[in-house]
Amino acid sequence: MFNPDHDHAEIPFIDMQKLLSQESTDSESELAKLHFACKEWGFFQLVNHGVSSSLMDKVKTEIQDFFNLAMEDKKKLWQTPRDVEGFGQAFVVSEDQKLDWADIFFMTTLPVEMRRPHLFPNVPSPFRETLEVYSLEVKNLA
Template sequence: MAAKEVSLGSSLLVPSVQELAKDPLIGVPPRYIRSDQDPPIVSDTSLVPEVPVIDMERLVAAESMDLELARLHSACEEWGFFQLVNHGVNSSLVEKVRLEIQDLFELPMEEKKKFWQEVEEVEGFGQAFVVSEEQKLDWGDLFFVTTLPLHLRKPHLFPKLPLPFR
């Protein structure tokens, strides 16, 4: 029996923000201006809240699990992300991956086009979950790829990726 085809969604293709930023800009293009959000506070860092930190050791320890699960729930609900500490991954590996990701985003556009999102896909280089031409966009590019479970992988992406990502 063949594996059921699963879709993570689709996305309209949009220009690379890195490429847009290379051209002389008089201002931020309107599609990237988020008037529905408060502007970021950059001058007074005392008012900027700290990113939530989740401790993996506390998350798996019986005596602290409930409290840490509540903190994890809150971080996901209120922030959408968190910093994970005491996860057991060697810091040199984390740094190596960070540098390889930085190298990926610094590739020339011609190289990045090899693993650009395809029509009706969310995986690849670009922006995810763009559903209309009027939708406000984030001022940033991303690279999204599913690695597990194996049946969800997009095999066309892997041979095109720089060697560290294969």
């Protein structure tokens, strides 16, 4: 939402507890904020959602640890041809743009039957277990 006291717009925050509140004024107000965020922004940050901050911190730390692994270790999870899942590099291929390089890791975690058999079992522990717990928490939130 735009705050005239700042020179920039702020990403909308939606409070899950207020959305689920028994107080109609809280839930209606938060629902209006959700509508605005979806319509005007297309995204928002959800707070008070029930996923523990310690789990989210653990996921962030283990993702950083994963990207800090030696390239040799990350290549064990390399993307296969015509598959976006796995570790790889993405960049824009255009003569009109500067080359924008990024290391990426994409993997389906749920539903379990959609996992790539060459990926999930090979994700280093404890990152694999943390992804398992986090995926289930986010699924329950959804």
